[in-house]
Amino acid sequence: MTGMERRAVPARFRPGERVAVRRADPPGHIRTPFYIRGCVGVVERLCGAFANPEELAYRRTGLPAQPLYRVRFNQCDIWPDYRGPAHDTVDVEIYQHWLEPR
Amino acid sequence: MRGPHDMGGLPAGPVDRTEHKHDFWEKRVDALARLLTERKLRTTDESRRAIESLAPDAYDRMSYYERWMAAITTILLERGVITSDELGRKMEEVRTRKAAP
Numbered sequence: 001m002t003g004m005e006r007r008a009v010p011a012r013f014r015p016g017e018r019v020a021v022r023r024a025d026p027p028g029h030i031r032t033p034f035y036i037r038g039c040v041g042v043v044e045r046l047c048g049a050f051a052n053p054e055e056l057a058y059r060r061t062g063l064p065a066q067p068l069y070r071v072r073f074n075q076c077d078i079w080p081d082y083r084g085p086a087h088d089t090v091d092v093e094i095y096q097h098w099l100e101p102r
Numbered sequence: 103m104r105g106p107h108d109m110g111g112l113p114a115g116p117v118d119r120t121e122h123k124h125d126f127w128e129k130r131v132d133a134l135a136r137l138l139t140e141r142k143l144r145t146t147d148e149s150r151r152a153i154e155s156l157a158p159d160a161y162d163r164m165s166y167y168e169r170w171m172a173a174i175t176t177i178l179l180e181r182g183v184i185t186s187d188e189l190g191r192k193m194e195e196v197r198t199r200k201a202a203p
Contacts, residue, residue, distance in 0.1 A: 027103050029151035034104045035111040057151035079111065 008049035008065035009096060017043045018102040019071060021094060029057035032098045040102050041073035044091060052095065067096040105154040106161040128167040135170055144177050152176040 013019055023038035031053050046069055051062030075088040082088070124132075138144035152173035156164070164172065178184045 025103060029147065029154060030105075030108075033110045034108045053147045053150075056145060056147040059145075059148065 007063060009067060011046055011049070011067040012096055013043045013046075013067075013069060013099065013101070015043050015045050019043055019069075019099045020102040021071075022098050022100060024098075029054050032094055033092065035078065036073065036092050036094070037098075039073055039078055041071040041077075041092075044070040044072045047093060050095075052097070054095075069094055069096065069099065071099070106156070106158040107154050124167075131167045131171050131174070135174060138174065138177075143181060143183055144174065148177050149173045 018040060019042070020040045021032060021037050025034075025037070046067060049065035049067045052066045053062065055062040070091050071094050072089050072091050074086075075082045075084055075090055076086055078090065135144060135149070139146075149170070150173075153161070153169045155176070156169065156172060160172075161169070175189070179186060179189070
């Protein structure tokens with residue numbers, strides 16, 4: 001890889017920040033599960049920056065690399081009929097372009 | 103568009119955890135996929151996109167390696183590694199050979 005290819009979008013969020021997943025429904029190869037779109041969670045960690053797989057799927061470079069976060073959600077916030085303990089959470093890895101500040 | 107693969111949270115019944123021994127053709131599909139990846143003629147992201155693009159009924163009906171094979175076919179046609187005509191003729195040839203007594 002050359003230096004140019006390693007360029008990445010700067011990380012916008014820090015661990016502990018509240019973020020909302022965009023409620024979007026574009027066609028194509030999408031890496032944000034449908035069920036989590038529109039939900040609000042907390043950034044658990046920044047996993048790094050990676051070539052965007054939604055672009056790689058069409059044989060493009062996926063660059064600049066997109067920051068990928070592990071975001072933690074309360075199960076009760078996602079599933080209206082959730083019957084497990086109130087403190088149950090689920091972690092979902094989401095690329096930055098799918099997240100907005102909350 | 104919610105693809106047939108993106109089923110998190112939808113009712114789907116219990117997960118079938120039974121294992122089965124892989125058939126020879128399934129091992130060949132796996133080997134073919136690995137070889138194509140090694141030769142830079144296939145990527146995992148492309149393969150996922152091709153599988154997700156299957157018609158919902160085909161996606162549900164096909165087995166794991168049938169989906170992989172469908173994706174390999176799509177990718178090789180898109181990349182121009184093979185043509186539909188070549189593939190069609192080869193399939194005919196194999197069918198005839200298998201039907202022969």
